[in-house]
Amino acid sequence: MLNKKEKGFTLVETILAMTLTIVILGMIFQMFNTNKKIISYVDIKSTLQAEGRAIQENLSKIGMEASSIDYIEDSLDSDYLVDDKQQKKVKLIKFTVLNEDSSRSEFEIKKQKNELYISEYRVIIIDGKEEKKKISTKKLSSNINKINIEVKENKSAQMDFTLSKKKIDYTVNVKVTFRNR
DSSP: OTTOOOOSOOHHHHHHHHHHHHHHHHHHHHHHHHHHHHHHHHHHHHHHHHHHHHHHHHHHHHHHHEEEEEEEEOTTSOOEEETTEEEEEEEEEEEEEEOTTSOEEEEEEEEETTEEEEEEEEEEEETTEEEEEEEEEEEEESOEEEEEEEEETTTEEEEEEEEEETTEEEEEEEEEEOSOO
């Protein structure tokens, strides 16, 4: 009467079932975690590319209409060499555009911390004095890291904008040749 078999699990069977469950859940968690990292990387890269495209479109349009360019270097950073060319870190780029009515417009591309803004000004001459009237300001990027510029004989300019977010970098190259010189 003592050898009566009862239905149920033994302790060994329960431990094996728990171990297999933990191993399977660990593998599933690892797959989800890896997938989340990949999706996050792709999302950040896509955001940087969209901001880069906006920068390229705006600067290409302005650059084709511009007659000159000027820039202010970032005083915190020194020049450095890239491919044996002297590169300058820039905090402000200013394009001058001559309008059809003989007036002048200026576009300032300015880096403020990690943001890039473009401002349009109309230059008006009143009583022999130049006055700048701000027309608009637009934020182009919120992930700007650095701006490099190389001006060639004041006829063209090569600008490199490096966008960064969470250790992911994306560089946008904009080359403009001034048509209205």
